Amino acid sequence: QQLTSFVGRGKVVADLKRLLFEARLLMLLGPGGAGKTRLSIQVATEVLNEFPGGVWWIELAPLADPALVGQTVAAVLGIREAGGRPVVETLVDELRHRQLLLIFDNCEHLVGACAVLANTLLRKCPGLRILASSRERLGIDGELHYRVPSLTLPAPGQTVTAAEAREFEAVALFCDRARAATSKFALTDANADTVVSICRRLDGIPLALELAAARTRALSVEELERRLDNCFKILTGGNRSALPRQQTLRALIDWSYDMLKPPEKKLLSRLSVFAGGFEYDAAEQVCTDAEVEEFEILDLLTSLVDKSLVVADTERELTRYSLLETVRQYARDRLEESGESAIYRQRHLDALRRFAADAADAIEGKGAARCADRYEIEHDNIRAAIDFAQSSPETAGKALELANNTWVFWYQRGYYRELAARMPAILAATEHMGQTESRATGLLASANAHLMRGDYEQACRQFEESLRIQRDLGAPLPVWRALFNYGNALNLVGKLTEARSCLEEALRMSATIPKTEAGSHINLGETLALMGDFAGARAHLHEALGRYQESGNNSAIAEIEGFLGRMCQQEGGLDEAEVHYRRALELLRTDRFVGFGYFVGPYCFAQLALARRDFGRAARLFGAHAMMRERLGTPLPPVIRAECAEAEATLRAELGVPQFQAEWKWGRA
Incomplete structure (x- = not known):
C-alpha cells in the first residue's frame, strides 16, 4: 500500500x-528519479487480476553481486534452491x-545478469x-522499450492561471507534495x-519535484525558485525510508555517473557546455581531444543515450x-x-562564432526563415x-562578434528586450578595443534595439556614432549600412x-556597392510615402x-506591400489596400518575421x-495591436502616434466608451 497519492500519468499507465x-x-x-518504480507499482496494481500465478516484485537495487539475481528471484517466489543445481533450472521447472x-526494478547495475536470466526464463x-x-x-530479443516521459508542463513562455496550471502533471505533483509538507501551501x-x-527547471522529474516540494516547509516558492541555480544544495532531505541514492538529487545522479566508463564520464562533463541541445557534428567539434577522439564520439554518445x-x-x-x-x-x-x-x-564559443558567421549571410535573403529557425x-x-x-x-571581442552576427535574428523574431539588454553590456566590455568596424556594427545593433524599445534619443545618438566611426574607417559597405539603418530610424x-x-546619400553610394540598391530604394520610398509624395514613393518601392523578388527576401517584400497598401488606403482604394495587406501578412507568416508584423x-x-x-x-484590432506591442516591449x-490617437478618439465617439473598451479588451485577449 503506497502512502502517497499517484498523480497524473493516466495515458502512460494505459x-x-x-x-x-x-x-x-x-x-x-529513463533517468534516475523519472518515476519508473512508481509507474511499475501502479501498473502491477492494475493488472493483478490478469495473472493467476501472481505479480511478483523483484527489488534489485540493494544487490551488488550479479550472481545473486537468480537467487533473489527464487527467494521472492518462495522457491527453494536444489543443492548442486543451477538456480535458473529450478526457476524454469517451477514457472514453466x-x-x-x-517486475525487475532497478536493473541498470546488473544489466548483464538480468539479461541472461530474463532471456532464459522467457524462452522456457x-x-x-x-x-x-x-x-x-x-x-535481448523480444525486448520492447518504453521511455518514461517527464511529467507534463505548460509550453515554454505560456502564462497560466492556478486552475490551468493544475491540469499539468508536474505542477499537480509539486502541489500535492507541497501541501503534504505544509498545510499553508496554496497554488x-x-x-x-x-x-x-x-517544475520546468527540474525537467518535470518526479523525484526532483518531490524533493523541491519538501523545501516549502521553510521557503516560499519564490525563494525556492531563486535557489535552483544550484539545485544539488537545495534538493536534499528526501524520504528517510527511501534508498540512500533517492534521498538527494546528487546521490541519484552519482549512482548513474559512477557506472560510466572513463571516456563516457569525460564526454558527459564536456557536453554540459551546450545549452538547449546540440547535434552530433557540434559534439565532435567541441568535445574531442587525445582522450576522446572523433571516431569514438558516436559510440559514446549512443551509450549515454542508452543509459x-x-x-x-x-x-x-x-x-x-x-x-x-x-x-x-x-x-x-x-x-x-x-x-x-x-x-x-x-571551444563551444568558437563553434557558435562559426555558426553565426555563416548564418548571418543568409538571414536577410532567400531562405531567411529557415536560417532564422536554425538561429x-x-x-x-x-x-x-x-x-x-x-x-x-580577453574574449569580450568574440562576444561582440557573435552578437553582431546575431542581432538581425533578434530583430526579425522580436527579441527586442534581449537585444536591448545585451548590447550595452557587450559594448561596455569592449570599449577598450577602440573605434573598430565591429564596435560600429555593435552600436548599430544597439541603436536598433533602443529604437524598437522607444528610447529614440539614445537610438539616434548610437546611429550617429556608428555612422561617424564607419565614415572615419572609410569602407563603403559599412558606411552604406549605417546610412540605411539611420535613415529608417529617422523615418x-x-x-x-x-x-x-540620409537615404538619398545611401542611394548614391549604392551605384558602386553591389546588392545594396534595393535597400536604398525601399527606405527612401517609405520616406516619400510618409511625406505624401506617393508617385515618388511608388517609383522607389x-x-x-522587383529586386527583392529576384533575391527572395520575403520580409522586405512584405514591408513594401504594407506601404503600397497604406498609400492605396489613403487614396480611398480600400479593396486594393486589403490585397496588399494580405500579401504582406502571408509573407510574414511564412517567414515568421515579427519585426514588421x-x-x-x-x-x-x-x-x-x-x-x-x-x-x-477596428476597436478589436487596435486592442490586438496594443497587446502585441506590449508583449514585444515596443x-x-x-x-504614427497622432493618427493612432485620432483613430481611437473616433472609435470612442462612434461606439461610446463602454462598448469601445469592451471591444478593445476582447481584441487584447
Missing part, C-alpha cells in the same frame, strides 16, 4: 498496460506452467511476462508562474541531443572539478556563449527631411520590389476597418 500484453519483456527506460508477471516459460525498469536496455494565480518555473543521461530527439531532420537540466548542472560541476571548463567553453534552435547556445565571452576582457521618429537626405498585421487592418466604418472590428513610434 499505454503500459496495453504494451505489457503485446510484448513479453517490457522495459521502462504458470501465468505470472515478474511461455506464461511468463516481465516488466523491468532500468536506465539502459537489457539488449494561486499570483504564484502559478513561479511554480511552473520550478538515459542524454536525450535524443530523432523527430528532427538532424537528430538533436540534449541533457536534462539537472544532469547538465551535475555534469557542469564535474567539468569544473576537472579544471577543463574554460577549455571547452572556449532559434541554437539560441540558448548563443546566449551561453556570449555570457562566457563577455565575462573576460520612425518622424524626422522625414533628415531621413530623406516598385524598383525595390506588429505594424502590417493588426494595425493596418484596424485602420482599414475604421475606413470601412466597421467600428467594432511603444508606438512617433510617426
Whole structure:
C-alpha cells in the first residue's frame, strides 16, 4: 500500500498496460528519479487480476553481486534452491506452467545478469511476462522499450492561471507534495508562474519535484525558485525510508555517473557546455581531444543515450541531443572539478562564432526563415556563449562578434528586450578595443534595439556614432549600412527631411556597392510615402520590389506591400489596400518575421476597418495591436502616434466608451 497519492500519468499507465500484453519483456527506460518504480507499482496494481500465478516484485537495487539475481528471484517466489543445481533450472521447472508477471526494478547495475536470466526464463516459460525498469536496455530479443516521459508542463513562455496550471502533471505533483509538507501551501494565480518555473527547471522529474516540494516547509516558492541555480544544495532531505541514492538529487545522479566508463564520464562533463541541445557534428567539434577522439564520439554518445543521461530527439531532420537540466548542472560541476571548463567553453564559443558567421549571410535573403529557425534552435547556445565571452576582457571581442552576427535574428523574431539588454553590456566590455568596424556594427545593433524599445534619443545618438566611426574607417559597405539603418530610424521618429537626405546619400553610394540598391530604394520610398509624395514613393518601392523578388527576401517584400497598401488606403482604394495587406501578412507568416508584423498585421487592418466604418472590428484590432506591442516591449513610434490617437478618439465617439473598451479588451485577449 503506497502512502502517497499517484498523480497524473493516466495515458502512460494505459499505454503500459496495453504494451505489457503485446510484448513479453517490457522495459521502462529513463533517468534516475523519472518515476519508473512508481509507474511499475501502479501498473502491477492494475493488472493483478490478469495473472493467476501472481505479480511478483523483484527489488534489485540493494544487490551488488550479479550472481545473486537468480537467487533473489527464487527467494521472492518462495522457491527453494536444489543443492548442486543451477538456480535458473529450478526457476524454469517451477514457472514453466504458470501465468505470472515478474517486475525487475532497478536493473541498470546488473544489466548483464538480468539479461541472461530474463532471456532464459522467457524462452522456457511461455506464461511468463516481465516488466523491468532500468536506465539502459537489457539488449535481448523480444525486448520492447518504453521511455518514461517527464511529467507534463505548460509550453515554454505560456502564462497560466492556478486552475490551468493544475491540469499539468508536474505542477499537480509539486502541489500535492507541497501541501503534504505544509498545510499553508496554496497554488494561486499570483504564484502559478513561479511554480511552473520550478517544475520546468527540474525537467518535470518526479523525484526532483518531490524533493523541491519538501523545501516549502521553510521557503516560499519564490525563494525556492531563486535557489535552483544550484539545485544539488537545495534538493536534499528526501524520504528517510527511501534508498540512500533517492534521498538527494546528487546521490541519484552519482549512482548513474559512477557506472560510466572513463571516456563516457569525460564526454558527459564536456557536453554540459551546450545549452538547449546540440547535434552530433557540434559534439565532435567541441568535445574531442587525445582522450576522446572523433571516431569514438558516436559510440559514446549512443551509450549515454542508452543509459538515459542524454536525450535524443530523432523527430528532427538532424537528430538533436540534449541533457536534462539537472544532469547538465551535475555534469557542469564535474567539468569544473576537472579544471577543463574554460577549455571547452572556449571551444563551444568558437563553434557558435562559426555558426553565426555563416548564418548571418543568409538571414536577410532567400531562405531567411529557415536560417532564422536554425538561429532559434541554437539560441540558448548563443546566449551561453556570449555570457562566457563577455565575462573576460580577453574574449569580450568574440562576444561582440557573435552578437553582431546575431542581432538581425533578434530583430526579425522580436527579441527586442534581449537585444536591448545585451548590447550595452557587450559594448561596455569592449570599449577598450577602440573605434573598430565591429564596435560600429555593435552600436548599430544597439541603436536598433533602443529604437524598437522607444528610447529614440539614445537610438539616434548610437546611429550617429556608428555612422561617424564607419565614415572615419572609410569602407563603403559599412558606411552604406549605417546610412540605411539611420535613415529608417529617422523615418520612425518622424524626422522625414533628415531621413530623406540620409537615404538619398545611401542611394548614391549604392551605384558602386553591389546588392545594396534595393535597400536604398525601399527606405527612401517609405520616406516619400510618409511625406505624401506617393508617385515618388511608388517609383522607389516598385524598383525595390522587383529586386527583392529576384533575391527572395520575403520580409522586405512584405514591408513594401504594407506601404503600397497604406498609400492605396489613403487614396480611398480600400479593396486594393486589403490585397496588399494580405500579401504582406502571408509573407510574414511564412517567414515568421515579427519585426514588421506588429505594424502590417493588426494595425493596418484596424485602420482599414475604421475606413470601412466597421467600428467594432477596428476597436478589436487596435486592442490586438496594443497587446502585441506590449508583449514585444515596443511603444508606438512617433510617426504614427497622432493618427493612432485620432483613430481611437473616433472609435470612442462612434461606439461610446463602454462598448469601445469592451471591444478593445476582447481584441487584447
